Amino acid sequence: MPELIPLISQQEIKEKVREVGQRITLDYKGLDLVVVGVLKGSFVFLADLVRQITIEHEIDLVGASSYEGTSSTGQIVFTKQPDLELKGRDVLLVEDIVDTGQTLARIIESIQLLNPRSIKTCALIDKNERREKQINMDYSCFCLDEGFIVGYGLDYNEKYRNLPAIFDLKL
Ligand SMILES: O=P(O)(O)OC[C@H]1O[C@H](OP(=O)(O)OP(=O)(O)O)[C@H](O)[C@@H]1O
Numbered sequence: 420m421p422e423l424i425p426l427i428s429q430q431e432i433k434e435k436v437r438e439v440g441q442r443i444t445l446d447y448k449g450l451d452l453v454v455v456g457v458l459k460g461s462f463v464f465l466a467d468l469v470r471q472i473t474i475e476h477e478i479d480l481v482g483a484s485s486y487e488g489t490s491s492t493g494q495i496v497f498t499k500q501p502d503l504e505l506k507g508r509d510v511l512l513v514e515d516i517v518d519t520g521q522t523l524a525r526i527i528e529s530i531q532l533l534n535p536r537s538i539k540t541c542a543l544i545d546k547n548e549r550r551e552k553q554i555n556m557d558y559s560c561f562c563l564d565e566g567f568i569v570g571y572g573l574d575y576n577e578k579y580r581n582l583p584a585i586f587d588l589k590l
């Protein structure tokens with residue numbers, strides 16, 4: 420049985436998400452914000468984050484998948500494109516985790532083709548150990564060096580997304 424080691428509590432997540440939501444609220448005042456969550460992993464973080472952003476904004480979703488177990492296949496499969504018009508608008512991409520950086524790099528490339536006015540990035544977890552693509556993260560809630568993380572939307576083979584806090588998975 421895999422072991423789940425508590426890493427970040429519900430309370431710590433709540434406080435950090437509130438803080439980041441407040442920063443986004445201030446930074447995007449007067450802009451045309453569209454928050455774009457990356458499925459599936461971001462769905463819990465996205466739902467909490469947008470409720471801490473108190474300026475008017477719209478929400479969209481893109482889908483991308485590349486992991487089997489704890490490893491990236493390196494093949495990013497796009498499962499959903501944005502529905503909203505993003506041209507000339509201020510897009511904030513929301514990820515649960517940036518690890519190798521391959522997924523977010525590919526999503527940024529594809530969103531750029533839609534000619535938004537700006538693209539910024541936000542992640543619940545920015546993990547350094549396996550980074551291959553250098554990506555400027557505008558908003559990161561937690562920085563970690565290593566481990567394979569589950570809970571609060573993050574899965575291992577589609578399990579554990581429902582856990583309310585974040586755990587280090589030991590196989
Ligand atoms: O920086 P990277 O190494 O590319 O890893 C980050 C990506 O990995 C996870 O997605 P996954 O492919 O597991 O799909 P999921 O969101 O549906 O779980 C996560 O949600 C990120 O999108």
Ligand SMILES: Nc1nc2[nH]cnc2c(=O)[nH]1
Nearest residue numbers: 518566567568569573574
């Ligand atoms: N669940 C999960 N998905 C990932 N995708 C890339 N890194 C990770 C990780 O640490 N945990």
